[in-house]
Amino acid sequence: MKHARVWLLTIMVLMMAVLAFGVADGSWMRHVPAKDHDRKNPYVGQADAVAAGRLVYEDHCSQCHGDNAQGTKKRPSLRSARVQQEATEGDLHWLLVNGNMGRGMPSWSKLGDPQIWQVITYVKTLSQ
């Protein structure tokens, strides 16, 4: 009986660890459909879009991800390799439209596609 409890506890701890690592791993990227993954940003490389995206970022994103997108205590940095290299612009668009509501990221579909692409254009310049 005692052994069963220990096993149960161990399994629960392991499951929680897997969940936690799954989140830290950017598990949302596994849910992005192929057609969204391959979507192209119509504003890519446009200086105006970077400037506009920065203003949208300051209005809506900086409160959680920090003024310089460095992340805060509970919210991830947008300067990470996952956001800057692993995720395509299409992946980020999918994330902004759908959110990751179970983990505190709301849907930003209310901004509309142009502003979503503008903020992605800005975020992708942060590695430069």
Added chain:
Amino acid sequence: MLSLLRQKRQWRCCVLSLLVAVAVPVACHAQERPYFVTYSHEMEEPGNLEIETYNVVGKPPGGNRFLGSTTEFEYGAKAWWTTEFYLDGQTTWHDSTIFTGYRWENRFRPLLREHRINPVIYLEYENTSADKSLREVVGHDGRPDFYDTNADARAGKQRELELKLILGSNFRGWNLSENFIAEKNFTDEPWEFGYALAASRPLKLAASSHKCAFCRERFMAGIEMYGGLGDALGVGLHNTSHYLGPSANWSAPNGMTLSFSPQFGLNNYSIPHLFRFGVQYEIEQILKRVRRGE
């Protein structure tokens, strides 16, 4: 005398604190929909507090003009859960100004991703009397409700449970929202039904590359229609009121949004004209700010 002076000072302090709270740039660009009755599927961002006041002015033919008002505190508890507390009041010309009660509502998004149509479940408890805020129209609500004096109307306490199914879609910058309402008074009255429909769009979808207060993307325009659908004893349009009107809002750079809407009664059971206006102010990450002592 001294206590009066002290009270005056305390009031001044309160008013000053409120003004400072409003003036301090802690707010974000709210981007609210210009709806007064209809709810969209868009939730409050987690951690943000929105303070809103919605007002309606109207005059039933042969009756007294009134101003119905609600002050709302909307908090994003989770990305999928918004909770809101309302305080209601009204002024009736040639009568009195009264506090009419309170409401507490919760909205939940059962589907955690964006779909073509996004459902939201709305639950509200309200304890009001003589309410003239017209935040929803259900059952046989209509012009006759506005002829009672405030003293008479206050005698009828309304403790109600309100359920809404909110459906919302965002498509190419447009938002379409449909609400189906069912309301139950805790007395023997039957379930009452109502609806609200709305559509809106910003005047420009892309953001400007420079800071500006009056860019087109800061303005949103739309249309709203709502009314009653009878009750469980007789669902239908007989003796129900309906309203239709354009609406618009402007989101200021400091987080404040101003909304207005002239609305028109569509039948003789409705009040012929309503003028609605509202002010919303969003404070980002309120609890973090309180913890940091800002």
